[in-house]
Amino acid sequence: MSRYYIGADIGGTGIKAAVVDGQGKIVARRSTATPVNEGAAGILAALKKIIAELVCCGYEIGGIGIGTAGRVDQAEGVVLYATKNLPGWTGMRLAEAVEKEFPLPVSVGNDANAAALGEGWHGAAAGLNDYVMLTLGTGVGGAVIHNAEAISGRQGGAGEIGHMVIYPGGISCSCGQQGCTEHYLSGKALSRLAAEAAEGWDGRRLLAEFAAGSATAAAAMERYMHDLSLTVHNIQSFMDPEAIILGGGVAESHALWWDAWMSKLAALSPLSIKVVPAELGNDAGMIGAARMIMNKEGK
Template sequence: MSRYYIGADLGGTGIKAALIDARGVIAARSKAATPVTEGAAGILRALKDVIRALLSEGAEVGGIGVGSAGRIDAAEGIVRYATDNLPGWTGMRLAEALTAEFALPAAVENDANAAAAGEGWLGAAAGLCSFAMLTLGTGVGGAFLHRGAPVSGSQGAAGEFGHAVLYPGGLPCNCGQRGCAEQYLSGSALSRRAAEAFAGWDGRRLLEAFAAGHSLAAGAVEAYLDDLSYAVHNIQSYLDPAAVIIGGGVAESHSVWWEAWQRRLAALSPLSIKVLPAKLGNEAGMLGAARLIMDREQG
């Protein structure tokens, strides 16, 4: 019988998980809405239910990996800090709770680290010794992997590129700082730029107009691409990765703006920067979480 691992991706909106073998083949899936109104107890219960549904498939399971939003102590499997998107989640001893419930080894990582691990295993970064990942979604996340393992830092906060200050004294951020990259590069930020330029527009419509050659849309999108260029330049300066992988919802439309961005990046940065679009989409977090527990159990 093949041996499988459970990889789960837990965010403020939904929980999704899959039964995954050593080749990265998904045998079964399970998902649920994240019951944030029920607090930590409800979120944990929903996660357990999703995992239990996969275990009911009857496969031999070697362990459980979870990528969770928040600042994670991966060595201890503890959520050190989570925002109000996951109320009460700060302090959750998640690995311990899952092992107690299912009698299986469990590993917990930050969700961006898990997604990057997935891209490093089967996606855009496969075969790279070191790489950074920048995710452009509702917020902006990031990760840095070296020799296949996420670099977490002393407080579990390494790779928080979205909260590096891009514009000192700039727009207020929900982290308490001002001018964070997240306020300029997220999908929400792109929609804000669209609405500022054209009443009633969102980011999707702005990109569609840009692709159609709309001159005023081009100005708003090019300003966004300039900010993205500076953020990636800074990542390259800090870490010198072999590549920077761009993921998240905004990146899914990369065919519209990638070529234009490459020209602007080359013009704005003197560094040699290899950038690649992510390949795994919404499956990256589940695959990466499964890979992390595989590596821990096999290593």
């Protein structure tokens, strides 16, 4: 019988998990809202519940991979730091907690790293060895892949693009800094720009109005595209990757603003930058998390 793996993805708004086969195909999936109001205990219980449902689907499960927002000690499976998007999650011994519930090997890593591994396995980064993934979702995440492996760093902070400062003295961040990228490029940031542009607008409305040619929307998007261009330029300057993969919920709407942004990026940066949209969408983190435990098990 073929062996399958569970890949889970924990974010500030939702928890998703899937059974993935050895070729990266999802054969079963579950999802639930992240019960942030219940703190760490509630989040862990919600994760265990959907994993249990998948374990009972009848597949031979070889292990569980988990991608979570925050800085992670991958060797120990411990969340070293998480923002208020996952309250109480800092210090969670996630691998240990899940292994106690399920008699299976468990691997835990940063969610952006998992998504990047997924894109490298079967997505926009297939065939690449050195690339960076920038995820624009509830927050802003990032991952650095070198020689086809995720770099985690000494304190699990490699690729924390969301907490690079682009505006010193800017908007206060829960990490203790001011002017972090997360507050200018996340979905929440886009919604803030939308609300400032016109009463009653949210991020989706802003993008739709921009695509329709609204001058009001264009002014707000000009700010967003400038900050995105600046961030991508800085990544290219520092890492010089083969490509930068743009993923996350905001990036999924790229058809509405990609061409305009490419013009903005070309005007801002003299560098040759290859940026491509992610291909796996919301499945990237689950597929990559499954790949993570497969790598750990040598499969």
